[in-house]
Each structure stands twice: as C-alpha cells, then as structure tokens.
Amino acid sequence: MFDTLNPCTIPPEDEALRPHIRALAAETVARLPAETRARSWSGLDIEFSHRLGREGFLGLTLPKEYGGAGRGPFARFVVVEELLAVGAPVAAHWIADRQSAPLILNYGTEAQRKLFLPKIASGEIFFCIGMSEPNSGSDLASVRTRAEKISTGWVLNGQKIWTTNALHADYMIALIRTSGTVNERQAGLSQLLVPLKAKGVTVRPITDLTGASEFAEVFFDNVKLDEDALVGKEGQGWDQATAELAFERSGPERIYSSLVLIDTWVQHLRRVGRIIGPAAQLAGEFTGKLMVLRAMSLAVTGQLAAGESPVIEASLIKDLGTSYEQEVPALIAEDIGSHPDEEVSVEFYRTLNFMSRIAPSFSLRGGTREILRGIIARGLGLR
Amino acid sequence: MVENDLLTNFIKMLECAAPLEVIRKIENDDDIDYSWNIFDSSGFLDILVAEKAGGAGLSLAAAAPLIEELGAQLFPAPAAQTMMARALLTREGIEPPSGPILLAGYNAVIPFAELAGHALVAWQDKVNLIKINTTILRPMGLYGSRSAKLEFASAPEVLVSLLITPETLRASAAVLRAAEIAGMAGAVLRMTVAYANERIQFGKPIGKQQAIQQQLAILAEQALLARMAARLGCAAGLPPTTEAAAAAKLVASASVPLVTNIAHAVHGAIGISEEYNLQLFTRRLYEARLADGADGYWATLLGARHLAGGAATSLDFVRATSPV
Numbered sequence: 001m002f003d004t005l006n007p008c009t010i011p012p013e014d015e016a017l018r019p020h021i022r023a024l025a026a027e028t029v030a031r032l033p034a035e036t037r038a039r040s041w042s043g044l045d046i047e048f049s050h051r052l053g054r055e056g057f058l059g060l061t062l063p064k065e066y067g068g069a070g071r072g073p074f075a076r077f078v079v080v081e082e083l084l085a086v087g088a089p090v091a092a093h094w095i096a097d098r099q100s101a102p103l104i105l106n107y108g109t110e111a112q113r114k115l116f117l118p119k120i121a122s123g124e125i126f127f128c129i130g131m132s133e134p135n136s137g138s139d140l141a142s143v144r145t146r147a148e149k150i151s152t153g154w155v156l157n158g159q160k161i162w163t164t165n166a167l168h169a170d171y172m173i174a175l176i177r178t179s180g181t182v183n184e185r186q187a188g189l190s191q192l193l194v195p196l197k198a199k200g201v202t203v204r205p206i207t208d209l210t211g212a213s214e215f216a217e218v219f220f221d222n223v224k225l226d227e228d229a230l231v232g233k234e235g236q237g238w239d240q241a242t243a244e245l246a247f248e249r250s251g252p253e254r255i256y257s258s259l260v261l262i263d264t265w266v267q268h269l270r271r272v273g274r275i276i277g278p279a280a281q282l283a284g285e286f287t288g289k290l291m292v293l294r295a296m297s298l299a300v301t302g303q304l305a306a307g308e309s310p311v312i313e314a315s316l317i318k319d320l321g322t323s324y325e326q327e328v329p330a331l332i333a334e335d336i337g338s339h340p341d342e343e344v345s346v347e348f349y350r351t352l353n354f355m356s357r358i359a360p361s362f363s364l365r366g367g368t369r370e371i372l373r374g375i376i377a378r379g380l381g382l383r
Numbered sequence: 384m385v386e387n388d389l390l391t392n393f394i395k396m397l398e399c400a401a402p403l404e405v406i407r408k409i410e411n412d413d414d415i416d417y418s419w420n421i422f423d424s425s426g427f428l429d430i431l432v433a434e435k436a437g438g439a440g441l442s443l444a445a446a447a448p449l450i451e452e453l454g455a456q457l458f459p460a461p462a463a464q465t466m467m468a469r470a471l472l473t474r475e476g477i478e479p480p481s482g483p484i485l486l487a488g489y490n491a492v493i494p495f496a497e498l499a500g501h502a503l504v505a506w507q508d509k510v511n512l513i514k515i516n517t518t519i520l521r522p523m524g525l526y527g528s529r530s531a532k533l534e535f536a537s538a539p540e541v542l543v544s545l546l547i548t549p550e551t552l553r554a555s556a557a558v559l560r561a562a563e564i565a566g567m568a569g570a571v572l573r574m575t576v577a578y579a580n581e582r583i584q585f586g587k588p589i590g591k592q593q594a595i596q597q598q599l600a601i602l603a604e605q606a607l608l609a610r611m612a613a614r615l616g617c618a619a620g621l622p623p624t625t626e627a628a629a630a631a632k633l634v635a636s637a638s639v640p641l642v643t644n645i646a647h648a649v650h651g652a653i654g655i656s657e658e659y660n661l662q663l664f665t666r667r668l669y670e671a672r673l674a675d676g677a678d679g680y681w682a683t684l685l686g687a688r689h690l691a692g693g694a695a696t697s698l699d700f701v702r703a704t705s706p707v
C-alpha cells in the first residue's frame with residue numbers, strides 16, 4: 001500500500017538555485033525578530049513578493065511563454081524550502097504562486113493565461129481562494145454563494161469567510177454555485193475569478209487569536225462579473241477545486257511551519273549550554289523526523305515531476321507533517337517549562353507562545369485532519 | 384523490471400524456505416538448517432557483496448525492498464544481518480564464515496541470536512568477527528522468541544578484527560532493523576485492513592465505522608513513515624552514515640507502539656491468541672524497536688551532534704546529513 005514512494009534527490013540544475021534564493025532570504029529576514037519569522041507562509045511583505053517576482057523566483061513551474069521559468073516541481077521545492085527555513089515573508093504571493101497560477105494554466109482560457117500568469121510570475125498581482133462559507137466548512141459541497149447568469153456574464157451574491165490573504169489580494173478564485181441547489185451538492189459548482197476591487201465586494205478583516213488579521217470575510221452584493229470570469233468548465237468547479245487541494249497538501253510548507261521555533265530553541269540551548277541529555281534527545285527527534293518527512297515530501301515531488309497525481313499520499317503527508325508541526329510548540333514548552341531557572345529571552349517566549357496559539361490552525365487549513373483521514377481510509381478501500 | 388523480478392523471486396524463495404508452520408517451529412526451538420540451506424543456496428545472502436567478490440553487488444538502496452520483505456515474510460533468522468556482514472567482511476578481503484552472522488553490540492539483546500554461529504561484535508573500540516558458543520550466549524527465554532545476548536566474562540576469542548568502527552557497525556545494524564520494522568508494519572497494515580473489511584459487528588464490517596477508519600488511517604501513516612525512514616537509511620549507502628541510520632531507526636522504532644496498538648485494537652481478542660498470526664508480527668515489532676538502539680538512543684545521538692555542531696538552522700543540519 002502506497003509503496004510507490006521512494007526517496008529521490010533534487011536534480012543539480014534545481015539545486016543550483018539555492019545559493020541565490022538563500023542569500024535573498026537571509027537579507028530579508030535579517031531585521032525580523034523570530035516571532036515575525038515564525039509566521040512562516042502567513043508572514044506578509046508585499047515589497048519582498050514584488051522583489052521575488054522581479055528576480056525570477058515566482059511562477060517557476062509556469063511555461064516561459066506565460067512569463068514563467070519553465071522549470072519542474074523540484075525547482076519550486078528548493079526555492080520554497082529556503083524561504084520557509086528562515087521564515088521569509090511569502091504570504092502576499094503564496095496562493096497565487098502555489099495554486100492560482102497552476103489552476104489558470106490547467107483550466108483557464110488562453111486569454112486568461114495571457115492576462116494573469118505573467119503578472120503572477122512577476123509578483124504584480126496576488127490571489128486568494130474563496131472556499132469556506134459561514135455554513136460551509138469541511139462540508140465544502142454545501143456552498144450557497146450563487147452566481148446567476150445574465151446576458152453580459154454573471155451576478156454574484158453571497159459570502160465567503162476565513163479567506164486567507166483577502167485583504168491584500170487583487171483577485172479571488174471562488175467556488176460558487178452556478179446552478180441547482182445546495183441539495184445537489186457537488187453538481188452545479190463552478191470556479192469564478194472575482195476582482196476584489198469590483199463594485200459590491202466588501203472585505204472585512206477577522207482578527208485572530210494572535211492579534212493578526214490574516215483572514216477575512218468577503219461579501220458579494222450584486223457583483224457583476226464578465227462572462228470570462230469563469231475558470232474552466234461550468235459545473236466542474238468541485239473537481240477542479242479538489243484537484244487543486246491535492247497539490248497543496250504535500251509541499252514542504254506542511255512540515256516546516258515550526259522550524260523557526262525549533263531553531264530559536266536550538267540557539268537558546270546552545271547559549272545556556274544545555275546540549276546533551278533530554279534536550280539533545282528532543283532535538284534529535286525533531287531533526288530525525290524532519291529528515292524523513294522531507295524525504296517523503298521530495299518523493300511526492302518526484303511523482304508530480306513524473307506527471308503522476310499522488311492524491312492519497314499527499315493526504316498522508318499533510319497529516320503527518322502538520323502533526324509534527326503541532327507537536328513542536330507543545331514539546332518545546334514542556335522542555336522550557338521544566339527549567340524555570342533558565343533565562344528565556346523575550347523574543348523566544350513570544351515566539352513560543354505565538355506558535356502554541358496558532359498551531360491548531362495547521363491541521364485545519366487545506367482540509368482538516370479528520371477529513372484527510374477519511375480520504376486515506378477511502379484509499380485503503382474501507383469506504 | 385529486473386528489480387521487480389528479483390523481488391518476486393526473493394518472495395518465492397522465502398515462501399519455500401520458511402512457510403508459516405516452519406516459522407512457528409523455529410520460533411519454538413527447532414533448528415534453522417532446513418530454511419537456511421534453501422536461502423543460502425539461492426545466492427540471495429550475497430546480494431550486497433561486490434561482484435568482484437562473487438556477489439550481486441546491489442546497492443543497499445536497491446536491496447531495501449528485499450530486506451523489508453524479510454520482515455514482512457517473518458523470516459526466522461538474522462538473514463539481513465548476514466547479508467550485511469558478508470558485505471562488510473568481503474570489502475576488507477575477509478572470507479565470511481558460513482551460517483547466520485549477527486551484527487552485535489556488547490551486552491545488547493539481539494533477535495534470533497540463538498540461531499547464529501558467528502557475530503561481528505563491537506568490543507573495546509574495535510569490530511571483531513567472533514564465533515558464538517554456549518558460554519557467551521545468554522538466551523532471553525521469551526515464549527516464541529530466539530533472542531539472546533552475548534555476554535563476555537573476559538575478552539572474546541577474536542577470529543579477525545575489521546577496519547570499520549563500532550559506530551558504523553551499529554549504524555548498519557540499525558538501518559537493517561528499520562527496514563525489518565517497515566516490512567512488518569506494512570504487513571500488519573494489510574492484515575488489519577483486511578480484517579476490518581471482513582469482521583461484521585452491528586450489522587456491517589467494522590471498517591465502515593468512522594472511529595475504526597480514523598485509526599486505520601493513522602496506522603497507514605505510520606507504516607508509510609517507517610518505510611520512508613528505512614528507505615532513507617538505505618539510500619545512505621553501504622555502510623550507511625550514522626545520521627541517516629539514526630533518523631531511520633528513531634522514526635521506524637517510534638512507529639512501533641502506534642502500529643501494534645492500533646492493529647491489536649482493531650483485531651480485538653483474536654489478536655491476542657497464539658493461533659492467530661498477528662502476534663507473530665507484533666511480538667517481533669516490540670523486540671525490533673528495542674534492538675540496535677531504540678528511538679531514544681538514536682534521537683539523543685543525532686540531537687547532540689546538531690546541538691554541538693554549527694549548523695545555522697535545523698534544515699541545514701538535515702540537508703548536510705541526509706542522503707537525499
């Protein structure tokens with residue numbers, strides 16, 4: 001079962017990207033405290049995203065004719081890995097680069113590709129994805145937000161919620177009901193491109209438990225969209241959206257969200273000289289698991305590079321990876337709390353507590369743990 | 384294609400050499416001669432030996448699926464260890480002795496040690512080939528297990544000393560044990576899923592219950608994790624590096640409690656019975672977790688190297704020491 005996954009190495013031409021992106025990331029994070037870098041792919045710096053676009057690090061897997069680099073998934077793995085390892089702020093372009101661009105490339109019209117892809121690759125436009133609604137979370141097929149067809153295109157009414165990056169995005173690719181009723185579930189859902197500056201769109205930030213506003217509510221009140229707002233086929237939105245979810249489940253970002261915290265803790269241990277015994281054991285658990293999980297993510301990247309679609313494997317990795325990310329703050333808190341006489345810096349304390357608070361979200365975003373395990377069970381032939 | 388044929392032939396040979404009834408007899412005090420003769424004459428014990436020394440010259444990575452199969456098929460002798468020992472000995476121009484060879488640490492408990500005639504054993508900073516006799520062999524006396532430890536009142540009688548270090552010997556043993564765990568975890572997953580699909584309670588197969596499905600998903604994850612850990616260790620080559628072996632064995636060992644707990648929970652009482660095959664796997668999994676350094680040993684070693692080293696980030700340390 002799942003025995004086609006094998007360790008694979010990064011091709012030298014992709015590995016060659018590392019020094020440049022590493023230097024760029026180091027320069028950018030030099031002035032950021034650990035608690036800011038710990039935001040990982042939620043950390044925002046619009047100017048840095050523009051710069052990555054200018055220097056050719058976005059749209060790496062897009063064909064050259066659309067402004068991309070025409071490279072494979074391993075190139076993107078190297079770049080993403082280096083950015084995440086030090087907590088460079090990638091949120092602004094993250095969704096556009098990871099999901100929206102491949103979606104438009106796969107399902108969009110030639111006109112959509114020419115219009116959007118070069119600007120995504122250059123870091124000029126940002127995207128968000130409209131999935132969840134107030135009554136539609138894990139049960140995504142129950143979306144109610146509706147687009148009616150009119151002579152010039154569509155009229156959109158409804159609401160999305162928990163939309164990451166909506167505050168800074170130029171466009172939303174939204175899963176919308178274009179026909180039928182909620183009872184018809186997946187049938188009748190389509191993906192529509194919504195310019196967030198359009199008349200009738202209201203974006204309202206939601207403050208999270210860390211005080212940040214990374215996600216938002218988005219309201220649509222008679223928003224008029226052109227005919228070419230449709231991405232892919234009408235009624236195929238569910239299949240398109242779930243294929244997209246599969247690709248976002250196996251990347252290094254599902255393993256690396258707590259790396260900045262681990263390294264902040266490692267620096268603390270080195271500073272206080274507690275480098276053997278139980279602390280070393282915990283550091284070894286983090287490091288050994290990281291080595292194996294990274295190999296697993298690389299193995300899936302190899303399958304994607306070979307044109308395969310390892311959907312179940314991606315779900316397995318996401319559950320394993322996010323469990324790893326979530327156990328890190330709890331175990332580091334236990335370690336630090338077991339040494340109350342040890343001096344802990346304010347920066348480290350703030351980083352640890354930021355991570356403890358935000359870590360529950362790691363197994364919610366992109367499909368909850370319980371939903372993923374259901375997908376795995378189906379893969380095992382149990383459902 | 385060639386490798387698939389190799390694996391298919393290997394499985395056929397194992398099924399012939401050690402069917403379940405033979406495995407059960409060997410676990411309960413029979414000798415290994417019948418099974419070992421078939422295995423030995425098949426040539427598979429020399430797959431890791433270089434071609435110029437008369438072996439198949441397979442890389443450890445290429446041999447990984449076969450080593451895992453030794454676990455999955457419950458072969459009741461230290462066959463993977465013998466494969467490795469033959470490779471390590473012939474690399475140094477030493478003719479390996481016939482029969483099973485252990486990779487051993489001083490005082491450590493080794494599965495199936497009772498059946499071995501020789502051991503590569505770490506003793507006073509050196510790796511030595513020794514002959515095992517009853518004065519140094521101390522069987523653990525567990526039901527259904529042939530585990531024993533090697534105890535020396537004084538220096539063992541050394542046949543020959545090797546150039547490899549005790550650390551390399553232990554790393555080699557750990558990677559093989561990780562692969563054995565991975566093979567057994569995969570077999571336990573298949574058994575447990577099949578059982579959940581057959582066993583009817585409340586009018587339907589228990590595998591239709593979400594509570595069971597969630598548990599089996601965790602079992603599948605742990606089996607995959609153990610296998611990737613083993614493959615990573617094997618990708619480090621022959622002999623493997625300490626860091627890759629540490630990651631492989633710590634992750635594979637850590638999977639054992641989850642794999643065995645879930646498998647037994649899904650099977651219910653039948654899994655506790657001697658007659659049912661699940662216990663053949665879970666008994667061995669507990670011992671394999673402990674053998675050649677358990678999770679805590681390797682984690683402490685790996686972490687101490689990271690903390691004492693100068694890597695700027697944990698990912699840098701991982702990339703510098705990982706074979707991939």
